[in-house]
Amino acid sequence: MKTNSGRFFEDYSVGQVIRHAVPRTLSGERALYHALYPARGALYSSDEFAQACGLPGSPLDDLIVFHTVFGKTVPDVSLNAIANLGYAEGRFLAPVYACDTLSAQSEVIGLKQNSNGKSGVVYVRTTGTNQHGEAVLSYVRWVMVRKRDIDAPAPVTLVPELATVVAPGDLVVPEGLHFDSYDAELAGEPYRLCDYTVGEVIEHVDGVTVEEAEHMLATRLWQNTAKVHFDATFRPDGQRLIYGGHIISLARALSFNGLANAQMIVAINGGAHANPCFAGMTVRAWSEVLDKAETGVPGVGAIRLRLVATSGTGTVLRTQDGKYAPDVLLDLDYWALMPL
Template structure:
């Protein structure tokens, strides 16, 4: 059979490096589509002039364009037979990606743990996205639950990697040349700098976006993510197409402009959970909580650690008394962004 059946739990080996297929050159086209698909307004990713005033050669590709492109390539090898996308950790953006750059990705298997039912297991991979010069532009750990195909395949020795709960500030990579001296707050859209945010502060981002089938499929295809469940209405018994979790991440991040316009670049993803599935017709809202603040070592460039929650309802519910996510919570993402001090 020449088609790709995807890998099953027993097909992974600790230490194995999987090189994912189909390198991809990005251009102004992907950027324009990103703006059409998400209500993204971050000035650094919108304007060459704004980016130049911040010391960069031009406006880089949105960090989440990079994330989706690198992630999409991993799907045929990592998550085609995944039952669930369980978590992210130690995500770091290592260098800006520019229009014209070509991205490829590879993943190292860093953990394996068969479930007690013997029918599936958890696979941990560290994925690295690289540009055409081989420079790493993004790395992150993801773990997914994958079905076994041959139930009789031997159970591998369990290896569960130790993962940082939060990317340390000292590991954050500030793009070379980035400066927020002379940062134009008026052009950026809001006057708030790092000092204006308090740890524990919660920001409701007020706007909502109702998602259509055509939109999330356009987006998911754009990242060459091939998981059937996003595209094929006959795949699930209920006839619904599951929206790619990354689509919800981008929607929520774009909505968070309203209140966090100066959280310009994501530099780290500390963790994330797709708390509940999202389907077409949902009106996605977002709120953020300030988890931490830090200096980066680059004068004027601070880091803000944010919890970004996407929700299908109003308000800022997160978890119930049972510690489980409230049913309206779609996403709980923990990330570091750069912000003027």
């Protein structure tokens, strides 16, 4: 048998290092990304704008990098996943440009079998590198994975201790980046870091209804082969689950309205896919300002944001019992660079 049925929970061990196939040279992904999502960030749209900010040209959108690296890991980490549960300690370490080639490698850093004995949670730290062997992205995620044999013995439980937030001093500002001659008019909004206050909530107004064909096209774009996104017979309800990264990109793109100058994501502090999303749902988004910081680079500040995607309206995150509201699809905590 030469086909790959993927790893099951009992196939993982703490300390295991997995080198993922297949390296990918990025070329036309930007055009497809901007066709799939209403992304309009100036730094990722214009060479001239990026050069005025000290970069050699317009890098690829940070989430293109995230999705590409994530997609590499799916056949080895989440092909038999029930759900992708969360993220932590994500750092974007260097810009990625067209014609760069990305590879990925993951280390298993934790395991915990579920009480039902039919599945367990796998924690991995994934690193994406470019063709020069330079790390461009690192993050931790944890996934609930089916067991092949429910009688297989449970591993020793190890749940890694993870930072709740990437410290501002650990944020990587791309070499050469500055906002000395930042053109807010071309960027789309006048609001700089000083115009936002901690605790402020921004409703992003617009919404996007998820279509079956679009979400599958997007997921294939990232070479994500998880069965739940394509095979309608894989879930008891007969529905294809929308890839969580698709919701992240939709919400991030919708946040342009109110946060146009939050130019580059430099860290993902944490995240949860709170409830499943299916075709036909309309995704809206709102953000809460959690913190602000200086980066040590003149003119470049960092804003910490909670980005919430919802299939409803309003800005309710949790119900009175502390659980996520049923219409909350995504709760993402991240740092972005913004002119002071």
